[in-house]
Amino acid sequence: MSDADELKVLNPATEEVVATVAAASGQDVAAAVARAARAQTRWAALAPADRARLLRRFADVVDAHTEELAQLEVREAGHTVGNARWEAGNARDLLLYAAGGAERLLGKQIPVPGGWNVTFQEPLGVIGVIAPWNFPMPIAAWGSFPALAAGNTVVLKPAETTPLTALRLAELALEAGLPEHVLQVLPGHGHTAGRALVDHPDIAKIVFTGSSRTGREVMERCAKLVKPVTLELGGKSPNIVFADADLTTALDPFSFLDNAGQDCCARTRILVQEAVLEEAREFLADALAAVVVGDPADEKTQMGPLISRQQLERVRSYVRADAPALRGSAPGGPGFWFPPTVLTGERHDGEAAREEIFGPVAVLLPFTDEADAIRLANDTPYGLSGSLWTRDLGRALRVSQAVRAGNLSVNSHSSVRYWTPFGGYKQSGLGRELGPDALTAFTETKNVFISTEGPAQ
Ligand code: NAD
Numbered sequence: 001m002s003d004a005d006e007l008k009v010l011n012p013a014t015e016e017v018v019a020t021v022a023a024a025s026g027q028d029v030a031a032a033v034a035r036a037a038r039a040q041t042r043w044a045a046l047a048p049a050d051r052a053r054l055l056r057r058f059a060d061v062v063d064a065h066t067e068e069l070a071q072l073e074v075r076e077a078g079h080t081v082g083n084a085r086w087e088a089g090n091a092r093d094l095l096l097y098a099a100g101g102a103e104r105l106l107g108k109q110i111p112v113p114g115g116w117n118v119t120f121q122e123p124l125g126v127i128g129v130i131a132p133w134n135f136p137m138p139i140a141a142w143g144s145f146p147a148l149a150a151g152n153t154v155v156l157k158p159a160e161t162t163p164l165t166a167l168r169l170a171e172l173a174l175e176a177g178l179p180e181h182v183l184q185v186l187p188g189h190g191h192t193a194g195r196a197l198v199d200h201p202d203i204a205k206i207v208f209t210g211s212s213r214t215g216r217e218v219m220e221r222c223a224k225l226v227k228p229v230t231l232e233l234g235g236k237s238p239n240i241v242f243a244d245a246d247l248t249t250a251l252d253p254f255s256f257l258d259n260a261g262q263d264c265c266a267r268t269r270i271l272v273q274e275a276v277l278e279e280a281r282e283f284l285a286d287a288l289a290a291v292v293v294g295d296p297a298d299e300k301t302q303m304g305p306l307i308s309r310q311q312l313e314r315v316r317s318y319v320r321a322d323a324p325a326l327r328g329s330a331p332g333g334p335g336f337w338f339p340p341t342v343l344t345g346e347r348h349d350g351e352a353a354r355e356e357i358f359g360p361v362a363v364l365l366p367f368t369d370e371a372d373a374i375r376l377a378n379d380t381p382y383g384l385s386g387s388l389w390t391r392d393l394g395r396a397l398r399v400s401q402a403v404r405a406g407n408l409s410v411n412s413h414s415s416v417r418y419w420t421p422f423g424g425y426k427q428s429g430l431g432r433e434l435g436p437d438a439l440t441a442f443t444e445t446k447n448v449f450i451s452t453e454g455p456a457q
Contacts (some may be wrong), residue, residue, distance in 0.1 A: 046151075057176040079296055129155070158185065230369065250411075293426070325344055
């Protein structure tokens with residue numbers, strides 16, 4: 001993308017311009033942070049019950065606009081309309097969940113001699129949230145809403161390609177009665193607006209979701225100011241299928257095709273026990289051929305386009321035309337289309353099996369026994385997610401303890417629920433979002449000792 005101060009938002013299914021949005025400069029970011037800092041003092045001073053009430057009202061307004069938000073996500077991100085509705089609902093549900101947290105941000109009373117000792121969870125101040133394009137609404141929500149509930153204000157920079165739903169959420173927040181400047185959305189380029197947020201001394205914490213490369217840079221820049229950071233980075237998650245599993249559910253192709261594979265939790269390494277490898281291959285060939293790829297606004301569509309030409313080229317670079325693979329189909333013509341693909345001739349240490357492709361591409365790899373499955377699953381710099389499928393309960397427990405990843409599912413492909421903590425081991429990230437401790441991640445712990453001895457005579 002150019003450095004022009006406008007962002008052109010394209011519909012990835014048609015390549016038509018959906019909107020043109022002003023890109024924030026470094027000065028715009030500085031002005032927004034100053035407004036957010038002033039607003040934060042008042043926001044934090046509200047009684048928790050009042051903050052909670054406002055956030056619940058915000059949830060009601062989001063709920064009333066679910067369809068509008070979903071249609072916007074279809075147009076700017078190419079998400080299937082069913083997924084986009086879930087995403088708007090996820091933002092609403094998280095608001096309700098976080099609102100409850102505002103009233104339960106509890107401290108501790110710790111027994112010590114000579115007095116009382118209590119802890120308080122105090123808001124950090126202004127939080128900078130940098131969101132990616134793959135799930136623009138949910139990821140903006142996960143970084144922002146618990147922070148707001150804990151008494152912080154937020155400056156959010158959406159990705160260049162997908163600013164529209166975040167901008168709309170900020171408007172809906174005002175409509176719901178949230179005070180001005182509590183939630184500000186500043187679309188802009190990563191290397192200008194993004195860096196300005198990271199480098200600003202009055203941004204108390206950065207929540208970054210995106211590529212590992214940018215995440216490393218964000219962390220380095222935060223280190224200069226000893227600024228805390230939450231990083232949600234890439235993944236190359238395993239789907240471990242033992243021979244005793246029900247292959248039809250274990251090999252659900254949407255475990256890696258959902259959102260056209262642009263999902264950091266996508267199970268893109270399909271590890272199958274040798275005894276059922278051939279059966280798995282046949283099942284996947286049929287399953288890929290049956291996937292309906294096309295217009296994401298059509299209710300029957302199961303997979304839409306990739307986000308951009310750049311992403312399409314990136315995905316293509318991992319799939320040689322003559323590579324042994326199982327392939328589905330994709331539309332021709334305008335739009336950033338790539339067919340569902342399972343590469344069948346890759347080595348586990350080859351590029352396609354090790355790097356995050358972020359498209360509808362998985363690799364099929366055989367394993368011999370439980371130890372081999374665990375070794376292969378862990379042979380990656382990432383550790384975000386994973387599934388394992390077996391009817392043997394003891395094995396399920398052993399393998400889920402042995403796989404080094406933040407979010408595992410047994411006999412299921414689910415990974416993100418707003419009730420439970422989400423985040424990665426190893427180079428998949430740092431810190432956790434969501435779950436019962438989501439608000440705590442946006443607080444400092446203050447400890448106060450109150451002497452009961454009385455002043456010295
Ligand atoms: P990116 O990391 O460059 O961008 C993510 C966000 O960071 C965007 O808002 C961007 O504007 C901002 N940004 C970029 N450079 C910045 C900087 N120097 N300082 C501060 N903010 C900055 O990701 P991308 O280029 O959009 O995607 C590239 C790859 O990243 C994808 O192919 C995929 O592998 C991975 N990715 C992962 C996730 C995830 O959820 N883990 C999400 C998106 C992309």
